[in-house]
Amino acid sequence: MATVKGTVRVHFKDGVLDPQGKTIHTALRQMGYDWVSSVRTGRLFEIEIDADDPSRAQDQLREISQKLLANPVIESFHVEVHS
Amino acid sequence: MATVKGTVRVHFKDGVLDPQGKTIHTALRQMGYDWVSSVRTGRLFEIEIDADDPSRAQDQLREISQKLLANPVIESFHVEVHS
Numbered sequence: 152m153a154t155v156k157g158t159v160r161v162h163f164k165d166g167v168l169d170p171q172g173k174t175i176h177t178a179l180r181q182m183g184y185d186w187v188s189s190v191r192t193g194r195l196f197e198i199e200i201d202a203d204d205p206s207r208a209q210d211q212l213r214e215i216s217q218k219l220l221a222n223p224v225i226e227s228f229h230v231e232v233h234s
Numbered sequence: 235m236a237t238v239k240g241t242v243r244v245h246f247k248d249g250v251l252d253p254q255g256k257t258i259h260t261a262l263r264q265m266g267y268d269w270v271s272s273v274r275t276g277r278l279f280e281i282e283i284d285a286d287d288p289s290r291a292q293d294q295l296r297e298i299s300q301k302l303l304a305n306p307v308i309e310s311f312h313v314e315v316h317s
Contacts, residue, residue, distance in 0.1 A: 154271060160278055175279070175302065184298055186284045188237060193278035195243055196258070201269045215267055219258065 152201050155208040157232045161221045162193040196220055208232045235284050238291040240315045244304045245276040279303055291315045 163169050169191050176190040198215075202208045212230040221228040246252050252274050259273040281298075285291045295313045304311040 162278070162280070172279075179298055179302060182301065184294075186294065187281060187298065188284055189280075189282040191280040193280065195245070195276035195278045196255075197245070197272075197274040197276065198270060199272035201271050211267075211269065215262055215270065218265065219262060 152203060153205050155200050155202045155205050155232060157198050157200070157208060157212045157230060159196040159198060159212055159216050159220055160193060160229045160231075161196070161216070161226050162228070163191065164225055164227050167225045194220075205232075235286060236288050238283050238285045238288050238315060240281050240283065240291060240295045240313060242279040242281060242295055242299050242303055243276060243312045243314075244279070244299070244309050245311070246274065247308055247310050250308045277303075288315075 172190040172192045175192070176187060179187045179190070198212060200208060200211055202211065209230055209232050212232065216228045216230060217223060255273040255275045258275070259270060262270045262273070281295060283291060283294055285294065292313055292315050295315065299311045299313060300306060
């Protein structure tokens with residue numbers, strides 16, 4: 152049994168409103184950072200799993216992303232396994 | 235003036251409690267995913283900036299990360315510029 156580390160990044164799909172990103176963008180411009188043209192927020196999960204078969208780790212992370220970490224209606228996710 | 239895209243990843247520093255990650259970890263185990271051994275959450279920002287000098291984009295993103303996106307007391311951040 153090996154411990155495998157992975158990262159799941161969750162983003163809003165294109166076209167989904169991101170009010171938090173909009174607020175951060177407005178705040179940055181008010182602070183004088185007028186060269187910022189767009190801010191989109193997302194979520195990040197650093198996950199460690201006990202993998203019988205490290206080659207399956209990507210599938211394991213995809214499964215928990217689909218089931219719990221991301222809302223597939225409005226979000227997409229990207230899984231990365233660290234060697 | 236070029237538009238440069240970058241990603242800022244914000245993580246809790248080691249030793250900082252992450253109750254959201256703990257809750258997600260507990261939920262995953264209750265769902266039967268008992269091979270998950272650790273979950274740490276973070277935040278993700280996809281940012282577009284208007285850069286006079288694209289080679290400065292990394293510094294510009296670092297500056298807004300320090301000033302607004304991350305809380306340097308409890309969080310660290312990582313900036314990546316996409317070419």
